[in-house]
Amino acid sequence: MSISGSTRILAVFGDPIAHSLSPHMQNPALQQAGINAVYVACHIPAKKIGDAVAAIRALDFWGANLTVPLKEVVCPHLDELDADARLIGAVNTIVNDEGRLIGYNTDVYGFLSSLSIDLEFDPAGKRVLILGAGGACRALVVALGRSGAQELRIANRTFSRGEALAAEFATVFGETQFSAYHLDHNDLGRALDGADLVVNASSVGLKGNNFIGYPWEAMPQGIPVLDIVYSTSDTPFVATAKSKGHPATSGLGMLAGQGERAFRLWTGVEPPQGVMRQCLMSR
Numbered sequence: 001m002s003i004s005g006s007t008r009i010l011a012v013f014g015d016p017i018a019h020s021l022s023p024h025m026q027n028p029a030l031q032q033a034g035i036n037a038v039y040v041a042c043h044i045p046a047k048k049i050g051d052a053v054a055a056i057r058a059l060d061f062w063g064a065n066l067t068v069p070l071k072e073v074v075c076p077h078l079d080e081l082d083a084d085a086r087l088i089g090a091v092n093t094i095v096n097d098e099g100r101l102i103g104y105n106t107d108v109y110g111f112l113s114s115l116s117i118d119l120e121f122d123p124a125g126k127r128v129l130i131l132g133a134g135g136a137c138r139a140l141v142v143a144l145g146r147s148g149a150q151e152l153r154i155a156n157r158t159f160s161r162g163e164a165l166a167a168e169f170a171t172v173f174g175e176t177q178f179s180a181y182h183l184d185h186n187d188l189g190r191a192l193d194g195a196d197l198v199v200n201a202s203s204v205g206l207k208g209n210n211f212i213g214y215p216w217e218a219m220p221q222g223i224p225v226l227d228i229v230y231s232t233s234d235t236p237f238v239a240t241a242k243s244k245g246h247p248a249t250s251g252l253g254m255l256a257g258q259g260e261r262a263f264r265l266w267t268g269v270e271p272p273q274g275v276m277r278q279c280l281m282s283r
């Protein structure tokens with residue numbers, strides 16, 4: 001990669017950030033597309049988000065990605081939020097449009113592209129069980145609601161949080177039925193009845209842990225499983241699902257998909273096909 005006087009700067013902001021896989025997939029994609037830009041990782045604690053957004057303006061960055069814990073707190077600092085980002089209340093991509101900073105949430109696209117590519121799954125008319133009801137869950141709910149899912153069942157450790165999320169989005173996606181479940185053996189058994197897809201949107205698996213008491217025997221035969229936790233080897237939930245005969249994928253495909261969408265928003269061109277995925281899979 002040769003850096004010149006006109007090289008554009010892209011960055012990912014987060015805390016922690018040194019482990020980020022995004023530079024490892026964005027730089028090869030930029031290079032292969034022949035785009036004179038470089039993608040770097042910046043350690044930005046939440047209390048510095050205002051300064052970091054000001055730096056995008058001052059240094060004329062082309063754009064940025066945001067990760068934990070900045071996706072929500074960045075919103076009030078931007079000039080505009082696209083419709084999905086507003087609904088989700090979180091931004092993972094900023095585009096610097098001649099000084100105007102616009103926030104997007106490309107996790108919606110990343111999730112849908114992984115469902116399609118990794119699991120050949122179309123959510124239209126389907127019943128989906130989501131495990132978890134935190135920040136990461138909101139992008140998935142918007143993706144599934146927009147795609148015309150018939151029913152979203154949200155099972156969360158803190159029942160009231162899942163219930164509140166279901167109630168909030170029931171008013172947004174009138175065609176989709178929402179319900180909340182406890183994250184226990186019996187309630188999950190009920191939630192799995194007739195389900196077409198299970199998504200882990202919780203942080204279970206981040207530290208190598210798995211769900212305790214998950215009713216595998218209640219899983220409809222062969223339904224696909226997507227775990228948004230990303231890992232180059234199978235997450236514990238994905239590994240168990242596969243061992244029980246379910247097609248299953250971790251969040252690597254989603255990570256590549258959200259990156260591809262961000263690339264297109266910044267550069268205006270399609271990223272070279274499959275490059276980001278390959279970079280992640282080969283790590």
Ligand code: ATR
Binds near residue numbers: 131135183
């Ligand atoms: P994120 O932005 O990654 O979604 P979050 O908003 O803190 O992070 O949400 C984490 C999700 O994982 C929540 O649904 C959380 O459940 P609670 O709402 O009960 O906190 C869930 N979670 C975290 N650790 C868990 C565990 N050990 N067992 C079950 N669910 C867990």
